[in-house]
Amino acid sequence: MAATLRDFLFELEAAGELHRIRRPVSPRLEIAEIADRHAKVLAPTPSANAVAFDPGHAGGGGRALLFESVEGCDLPLAINVFGSYRRTEMALGVAGTGGFGAVASRLASLTKPEPPRSLGAMIGKGRELLPLLRTPPRRVRQGVCQEVVRRTERGEVDLRRLPLIQCWPLDGDPTAVGYPMSAEAAGTAGGEGRYVTFAGMHTIHARDARENKPASHNIGMYRAQLVGPTQLVMHWHVHHDGAAHWRSWQAAKMPMPIAICFGGESVLPYAATAPLPPGISELLMAGFLNGRGIPLVRAKTVPLWVPANSEVVIEGFVRTDAGPIGFDPRRDPDGLGPGAAFEGPFGDHTGYYSLPDRYPLVDVTAVTHRRDAIFPATIVGRPPQEDYYLGKATERIFxxxxxxxxxxxxxxxxxxxxxxxxxxxxxxxxxxxxxxxxxxxxxxxxxxxxxxxxxxxxxxxxxxxxxxxxxxxxxxxxxxxxxxxxxxxxxxxxxxxxxxxxxxxxxxxxATRRMTGEEVGGYDLTPPPPADREAVTRRLEPLAGHDAIDRITVPAVGGGRVVFASVRKTAAGQGAAAIDRIFAATDTGADFVVAVDEDADVGDWSDTFFHLCANADPGRDLHRRGARLGIDATRKLPGDERNGQPVRDYPPIIQMTETVRERVEMHRGEFGLFLAPPPAGAGCAGTGGVHAALLGKIWTWTLALASCQGTVVVLAGRRGRVVDAASCGSTPVVVGLM
Structure with missing residues (x-):
């Protein structure tokens, strides 16, 4: 584990996992596009541990990036730092000791302790538990995070000089997603769609306001939109601890103190995202992972303690005179109210924009930082991104x-x-x-x-x-x-x-095998009959190109029982109508039919399932025909309401502008993009842009030609001689020189 972000970056650079970018780059979209491309290609070193639980992506993630010159900003920016399994393992100190499973084993020994059966076993258990005594946070008098102190009251704070990034083109523009409220009216125009994306938000419950060591001290990783030189607007979900703390301060009729901390020990970002039970501090988890407690220093202008080794800390108070979420300017144009802004939209980890809503403002009172600070950020978008690897770490560790x-x-x-x-x-x-x-x-x-x-x-x-x-x-x-x-x-x-x-x-x-006692819904235990995939395909092929059905596939993974249909949807009901036509066209097979929009690739089951999970509600969008099930996973329009279930606004899917892509492409070598850009949608849903069966060889050979699932994969040696190929249809796409 590294004590600071700077130390961790040095460690990554020594391991060949970091690329420095010296060319000036804009924080608006350009950094995000470069980072997104790196996230979709192979990392320098695959994780041998991750092959067991994520074989298709164990070697993905590109390199960590250090932008040394960010236009209009005073600090360099690090991104994609946790964007591979190997780098996340390094951050947690388990790259060479079993990976995430090693952390899981340590947690398991604490959560399911077995009584010692002998004196020797008792001594061994004592040694095992001894590190817990070193995990609580330690309070110190000084920290590198306060080498420079800038106070708002002295006119020294300008958040616009921090390299906060805009990830996607529609970020921060409510009109772009159909709302009749401009960024100016929303109160967010001064931030130009830029966000805090990778920081620990430190808060406490109002009941602990006078406590010397507040038990409720929480670290959450939320986003915050830049509003102006001394203001942000928070975004958290109602079930998050930070939101619960905010409600407690609102009930007390007092603004909530907050410290937004960037960097610090390499274990902190993971600890901030860990799904801990309420009342269990992320600082304890961080200390457990770190092997010793995290040093904390008293903040300068808010009653909180912050990680002393942070790179940057933004201190302030969250307004509590703001109204609740659920504000819609189409229904109440003048109802935004005090203490709030209309935050968003924001391209999110779902692959879609999260739509704007009312959230509370943060009045910033100070910014402190180390003299040679490096500012961390992440791009949020359709996986794989950094949060994918952090999330999979949680899957294994917990x-x-x-x-x-x-x-x-x-x-x-x-x-x-x-x-x-x-x-x-x-x-x-x-x-x-x-x-x-x-x-x-x-x-x-x-x-x-x-x-x-x-x-x-x-x-x-x-x-x-x-x-x-x-x-x-x-x-x-x-x-x-x-x-x-x-x-x-x-x-x-x-x-x-x-x-x-x-x-x-x-x-x-x-999907388990049936046993007596599982007769449900009037059906006995007779297994579903197999289907002839070729026969089903022949019956359904004539439907493509007619009545809004664009394309139909019968994927091999379903053996004829599964059908995917893409729909050129322009009116309500067309997704359901496509399902009905498929059911009517064949009386055998086609037991599970999914209708998606035409921008989904129905030739790739993982992409189809991405759209299915994102765009369907099981209580509204299922169409049952006896033992057959249809799912309308098209974007819903007014008129698609069913079963008493309404339809809300569907946001756009996130994608970068061609202008930004072309601008980045002009300097791809300087940006470390020795790999060609993936085709639109490549490597996003199921394959990481790499055919999993050939990963080991891809790491070995100099030139790799590869594409997503369902295409040709060709590997060539140093002189371009083809040494291996796997054909799944379509044509090869250059993924890169290695």
Missing amino acids: LPLLKTLIPDIEDYHLPMFGCFHNCAFIAIDKAYPLQARRVMHAVWGAGQMAWTKMIVVVDGDVNVHDEAAVLRAMFTHCHFGRDVEIVNGPLDILDHAAPRLGAGHKIGFD
């Missing part, structure tokens, strides 16, 4: 804790196409009827896993990290009239398909 809560679980996997909250694959050692459904409901009540929208449960002999194997089990065993569970419940607030903000429906598929 597996023992999840198994303690739900002992039935053998293993689980959060596929990239689900963007974490949208899908989970779970393996169980099935012992009794309907056990899979019990596990589904347990997951839907387990901490942050409760937001999971779609669950597939398989038997323990299925490799849950082999996504195709999980889907084959699902389409082999699932009777879609019998083996589907649908519930009401809370959803991620970013789920635009939910009929109501943060509330909708979830779906579970029992």
Whole structure:
């Protein structure tokens, strides 16, 4: 582990994991485009540990980047620092000692302690627990984060000089997503769509305002939009601890102190994202990972303690006279009210823009930093990005804790196409009827896993990290009239398909083998009949090109039982109509039909499942025909309401402008982009732009020609001689020189 961000960057550079960029680059879109391209190519060193649980992406992530000259800003910027498994392992100090599994084992020994059976075992257990005594934070008098102190009251603060970045073209422009409120009227024009994207937000509960050591000290990683020289606007979800703290200060009728801390020990960013139970401090987790407590220094203008080794700290108070979320200027043009701004839109980790809403302002009182500070940031967008690797670290590290809560679980996997909250694959050692459904409901009540929208449960002999194997089990065993569970419940607030903000429906598929006692819905245990994929394809091919159906595929992973259709949707009901036509065209097969928009690649099941998870609500968009199930995963329009469930606004999918792409392309060598840019959508959902079966050879050879799933992969040696190829159709795309 590294004590500071600067130390960690030196470590990465020594390992060949860092690329320095000296050419001046704009913080508006250019940095994001460069970082996004790096995120979609191979990293210098793959993680041998990650091959076991994410074989398709164990070697992805490009390099960490250090922008030494950011236009209009005073500090250099580091990005994509945690953007590979190897670098995240290095940050946690486990790159050579078992990876995330090593941390999981340490946690497991603490959460399930076994009574010692001898004096020697007792001494050994004492040694094992001894490091816990060193994990609480330590208070110190001085810290490098306060080598320079700038106070607002002295006119010394200008947040615009910090390299806050704009990630996507529509960020910060409400009119671009259909709202009749300009950025000026929203109160955010001064920030030009730039955001804090990679900082620990330190807050406490109002009840601890007078406590010397507040037990509620929390670190959350939220976004904050730049508003002007001394103001930001916060964004947090209603279930986050930071939001709960804000409500406590609002009840006390006092502004909430906040410290926004950048950098510090290399374990801090992960600790800030860890799904800890309420009341368990992220500082304790950071100390546990660090092997000793995190040093804290008293903030200069707010009653908080901050990590002494931070690069930059923004201090201030969050206004509590702001109204709640749910403001819409189309219904109440003058209702924004005091203490708030209309924050957003913002290109989010879902791959879509999160739409704007009312959030509270932060009045900044000071900015402190070290003399040679480096400012960290991340690009937020469709995975893989840095948050993908941090999220997968949580998947592995917290597996023992999840198994303690739900002992039935053998293993689980959060596929990239689900963007974490949208899908989970779970393996169980099935012992009794309907056990899979019990596990589904347990997951839907387990901490942050409760937001999971779609669950597939398989038997323990299925490799849950082999996504195709999980889907084959699902389409082999699932009777879609019998083996589907649908519930009401809370959803991620970013789920635009939910009929109501943060509330909708979830779906579970029992893909285990049937046993007596699982006769559900009037169906016996007869397995679903296999389907002739070629025959189904012949029957459905004539539908393509007619009645808004653009393309139809019958993917091999479904063996004829699964059909994907892309729809040129211009009116409500066209997605449902496409499903009906497919059901009518064949009386065998086509048991699971998914309709998506024409910008989805129905030739790639992972991309189709990305759109399915993002754009469908199980309580509104399912179309049942006995044992057949259709899912309308097209973008919903007014008139698509069904089953009493409304339709909310669907945001645009995020994509970079051609102007910015071309500008970056002109200097690609200086930006470390020795790899050609991937085609639109490449490597986003299921493959990371690399054919998983050939990863080992790709790391070995000098020239790699590759593309996403469903294309040709060619590997060439030093002199261009073709040494291996795997044909899946389509044509090769140059991914890069290595």
